[in-house]
Amino acid sequence: MSELYLATPALLHADAFLPVLEQRLAHHQPAALLLRLSGGVAPAAATAMVEAIRPLVQHKGIALMLEDAPELAVQTGCDGVHLSRSYTAASVRDVRRQIGDELQLGVAVGSSRDDAMRAGEEGADYVYFAPDAPDGAEQAQAVQALAQWWCMMMELPAVAFAGTPEQASALAGCDVDFVMPDTSWWDDPAPWAL
Structure with a gap:
């Protein structure tokens, strides 16, 4: 059974996103939330954003992952x-x-x-598969096949990106460990039956 792993859009400010986050988490229980901060965020603002979002996520037993900011993740x-x-x-x-x-x-x-495989050897706890070109149906199928193979053959957990609800269903159907839906999930999770 695949678990849901959500990713935020790249956030410049948390204020507008917090009510959406609260509303979605009231009805959905992902295993983890990937917090993506926009590249233009100042360090103090980044810290404030993490500290605003962290309790909402962790109090529900959801793991909060921070993208590309190891030092900030440790600090916050x-x-x-x-x-x-x-x-x-x-x-x-x-x-x-x-x-x-x-x-x-x-x-x-x-x-x-x-x-x-290299990421696993170097200490990753999971790998994340996603198409290199997000719109390609062939790429999405290749990622699905790779993620399915990985989850059957390897112990290291895998997360796979789903660009559409149909891709999410296909990934869940082949027992990929975690499915990460496109950020359009936040607009309307209803079609994404995970």
Whole structure:
């Protein structure tokens, strides 16, 4: 049975998103929430955003993962760090050392089996598969096949991106560990029957 793993849009301010977050979490229980902060957020504002969102998430028993900000994740009491494909500040191994063994470490690997295996060897707690071109149906099918193979063959958990409700159903149907729906999920979760 696949679990839901939600990702926020890239947030510049938390104020407008907080009511949406509260409303959605009142009716849905994801295993984790990936908090994405917009690139232009000042450090103090980033800290304030994490501290506004963290209690809403963690009080419901949901793991709060912070994208591409290991130091901030440690400072603000997040449950872990998720490294995107564009993260280049440090290697997976270095981030693992930085955050220690207590925090979770997820690594985006696109649709690369080799990158997924390397991430596991370097200390990732899960890998995240997503199409390199988000609109390609063929890429989505390739990611589904790879994630399904991974979950059958490997112990390291996998998260797979679903661009549409149909893709989410297909991924859930093949027992991928976690399904991460597109951020359009926040507008209307109803079609995303996970």
